[in-house]
Amino acid sequence: MTFRRIYVLWVLTGVFLLGLLFYPVLPKVNLQSYWLLVGMTALFYAILASSWSLLAGYTGQFSFAHMAFMGLGTYAAGIMIRDWGLTPWIATIAGVLVTGVVGWLIGYLCLRLRATYLALFTIAFAEIFRLVVKAEVKITGGPNGLEMPPYQRPEAFDRLMKAILPYWDANQYVPAYYTMALLFFLSLLFMFFLVRSRFGLFFRAVREDEEAAAALGVHVVNTRVLAFVVSSMIAGLAGIVFHHFIGLVVPDEMIIGRMSLIIAMAVIGGSQNLVGAALGAIFIHFALEWLQQIPMPLPVLERLLFLESWGFSVDLQAGLLRTNAWRMVGFGILLMLTLRFAQNGLISPILDWLARKEAVEEVAKRFQAQRDMGAVDAVQPVTSPANPTDDLEAEGEKA
Amino acid sequence: MSRANGTLKLEIRKVVKNFGGLQALKGVSLTIEGSQLVGLIGPNGAGKTTLTNIISGLLRPTSGQIWFNGERIDTLRPYHIARKGIGRTFQVTRAFRRMTVLENMLAPGIVKHPYMSRRELEKKALEIMEFLTIDHLRYERAGNLSGGQQKLLELARLLMLDPQLIILDEPFAGVHPKLQRTIYDYIKRVREQGKAIILISHDMESIFTLSERLVVLNFGEIIADGPPEEVKNDPAVIEAYLGRDEEEEHDLRRAY
Amino acid sequence: MEWMAPNLFPVAWMSVSSTYVIRLILEGLLIGVIYALMALGLTLIFSVLNIVSFAHGEFYMIGGYVVYVLLNKFKALPGPAALILAAVVTFTIGAVFERLFLQPMARGQVDRPSEYAILVTFGLSFVLQYIMLAIMGPFPKKAPRFFSFPKLDLGFLRTTRTTLFLGEIPLPGGRIFAAVIAVLALMAILYFMYRTWTGWALQAVSQDRNAAAVVGINPLNMNTLAFALGGMLAGLAGAVLVTVFSWVPWVGVPASAKSFVIIVLGGMGSIPGSLVGGLILGVVESLGTGFWPNPATAQAYRDVFGLIMFALVLLVKPTGLFGRKL
Ligand SMILES: Nc1ncnc2c1ncn2[C@@H]1O[C@H](COP(=O)(O)OP(=O)(O)OP(=O)(O)O)[C@@H](O)[C@H]1O
Ligand SMILES: [Mg+2]
DSSP: OOOOOHHOOOOHHHHHHHHHHHHSSSTTTTTTTHHHHHHHHHHHHHHHHHHHHHHHHHHHHHHHHHHHHHHHHHHHHHHHHHHHOHHHHOOOOOHHHHHHHHHHHHHOOOOOOOOOHHHHHHHHHHHHHHHHHHHHHHHOGGGOOOOOOOOOOOOHHHHHHHHOOHHHTTTTTTHHHEEEEEHHHHHHHHHHHHHHHHHHHHHHHHHHOOHHHHTTTHHHHHHHHHHHHHHHHHHHHHHHHHHHHHHEOOGGGGHHHHHHHHHHHHHHOOSSSSHHHHHHHHHHHHHHHHHSSOOOOOHHHHHHHHTTGGOOOOHHHHHHHHHHHHHHHHHHHHHHHHHHHOOTTHHHHHHHHHSSHHHHHHHHHHHHHHHTTTTTTOOOOOOOOOOOHHHHHHHHOOO | OOOOOTTEEEEEEEEEEEETTEEEEEEEEEESSSSEEEEEEETTSSSSSHHHHHHHSSSSOSSEEETTTEEETTTOOHHHHHTTTTTOOHHHHHOOSSSBBBHHHHHHHHHHHHTTTTHHHHHHHHHHHHHHGGGHHHHBBGGOOOOHHHHHHHHHHHTEEEOSEEEEEETTTTTHHHHHHHHHHHHHHHHHTTTTEEEOOOOOHHHHHHHHHEEEEEEEEEEEOOHHHHTTOOOOHHHHHSSSSSHHHHHHHOOO | OTTSSSSOSSSSSHHHHHHHHHHHHHHHHHHHHHHHHHHHHHHHHHHHHHOOOHHHHHHHHHHHHHHHHHHHHOOSSHHHHHHHHHHHHHHHHHHHHHHIIIIIHHTOOOOSHHHHHHHHHHHHHHHHHHHHHHHHOSBBBBOOOOOOOOOEEOOOEOSSSSSSTTTTEEEEHHHHHHHHHHHHHHHHHHHHHHHHHHHHHHHHHOOHHHHHHHHTOOOOHHHHHHHHHHHHHHHHOOOHTTSOOOOTTHHHHHHHHHHHHHHHHHHOHHHHHHHHHHHHHHHHHHHHHTOSSSSHHHHHHHHHHHHHHHHHHHOOOOOOOOOOOO
């Protein structure tokens, strides 16, 4: 058996899944609630980034309301629990349905038109939704946020989990982490199958050439609306589940800056690939966390920019916020550079390269060679075997 | 591939299309009944592509109607018309460039046969691709294909829809003679399967040999319609073609 | 208000209400002029580069901060000088960004240019927001007013130092001043567009890039100019409003949302559309807010009316009022 790159991918996937599973007991994490929270937040962002790239990377449509949909679902669920007395489990489903309906309405409004319109409308929608949530204190709790009661778990379930994982009840964030991890895994799996299915084919065809796709019978608007609704519903679901564990949702989680961060994560990871975007989110979230551990030489920075001399008072709280802001500037610049020089992101190309069959490359290379010799159109067909996949597999083995 | 039955009927009724102040089609009426190969010729800017776009639903006519098999289709969306059995190619090729050749084929295949298994669809796609000599390129990104190969891909992709009527907008333009031969054979074979074809071309030689009926469009109006032999000698046609640009004159001389 | 609505109806409600309505409309027009100025910038960018700048609000934000910083640092600096410097700064940012990130697009060096344009301008807005957050901090700032009315009393038209009275209708001086500057800027830019050679060149490029290139206009330079000018107009809008509203690093987000509503309402790429659209949005917002039943939440709903209008336009006539085509 010869070495194939796909094996590397399998090994990496295995390592990643093991890491996901045993993260709470990794040496540095060691069941501390702080690091568990960091981990589950990273997974929350990973779900958001990958569902955003389902829309952006596969259909070429951009929603700037992804965080707003996250918030919409969460607020809808929270309000239904508070006012109608729904249980958190049922409210989760209801909240996701609300996101779906609103997503469908907005999708139908904008997706008949070209991509810019969805971007324009969602950015306005997101900001205005946030302002309204902030203002309607009686309904949403306003800037102080809305309480999200925790999920009720049957005791038997807890006992079972404790039997499997001895540290299950070490900390309230352990079950929370595992729930997010499961949600992350399942949503990624779901989106993965979606893009492998016929819908994925339609998403891409519509993105490549809307008119040609329509002329071949693909329903352009429905295809896009489907992607938008699915992507928004996953955001809503992630928001609801995450905030049930956090216990509170505040409107400022939906600020455009947060949305920008999700986009930066997806683009830097690579929005053409769901896993790339998710990994981008995880890496960036941990990177931000790690950067926070390093004391930023604030005076140096401030002096560097001649700010002191401009007479701004620097109090400690604001100073901290500013150094964090500089970190975000760094990621913003990385986002722009990635867009400009590595449109497929920094992680996706590696994954794609590992996943691409050597045999396919072999074939591609051969025809490239023939083309270089100038025999472009005169290429004779190779004898075609009955099963296309087998033949490539075989060629790969030979090579 | 299923044989199209003989009931096919396309009626274009007094179609007018304005682009701002420019009238690209001035009341075109044309009926195609049964499977025929209709050649559509006319000088540059005559409105051939515009007519194609209107039939396939990408443009709405300013006035006039289009009926297909007893159903009005000019109000339908393009995807709907495609599913009704009208397929078309584009004058400038429009492959899905970042998808593989096989994926290009599968998209319309799934549309037409939602319940067919992937394997069967692939088999069907491969048969068509083999005939068009692009089967060896199936895992290549369509964008990497040469211009001529992309043309072949478009022709192949079209058949996955099992259309009854095929509109080919200049399939021979910019294609190496060897590939032209392949396309020529393709048209003949599709014709034998009983599909109707509207063939737009500036290549007089092939259009005169292939078409059973020839329609001449000039400045948005049909100026001749009939068997190729008749149309060839129609004074109005000669008038419309002569004294236009050299290339066409040259084409015409070759044709006569 | 006898001079407007003769008291046919013998109720005080009517006269109060009509004064109120007129006041709301006037206020709407005052702010609408500034919206129009900002939207005109976006229109200019769209018609020449065929992209929408998602960083438009950040130019607005930076224009405001520049004026704030200058007026704070140099107390003696005359207001108009600060405005000009704000224009220069935003123009420069726009030009540099266009050269670095948008020009490759025009040169065909990026894949999927339309998607790239959306994301890269959004990336710019991200960077600018956080840079300003880092520099200015998160707390609201308000620039000192650098203009006060001379005391005046012409009966119907009276002024105090800060307010102008039209009959009984008080209009805040800061807004009047801002609107006047915006009108002057609008006139200047329209003069530039329609009466100067460079303006014609810009229009030529917006109508037909290739034809313009053939007659010797360099479309790439026109791109830079249009983007920088567009950013500058947003910067000016911010510069005149920083004395009216309090300023935070994300103040540009609702502002850009307003411009988006306006350009869609007016029709993408239409100059008259953005002027009319700006005034309409100003008046609609003002009336909507004025009649909102709950005054505590009225300000938050100010933008909702724009959003509803946005949705209606998309639903009914996506080409907008003066739109050419999609
Ligand atoms: N989308 C459009 N907007 C404005 N004018 C158009 C548009 N499409 C076509 N036209 C005009 O309509 C007329 C007919 O164009 P059309 O493309 O149908 O010609 P054609 O017969 O296909 O020519 P050719 O042989 O060059 O392909 C031309 O004058 C063209 O400029
Ligand atoms: Mg044509």
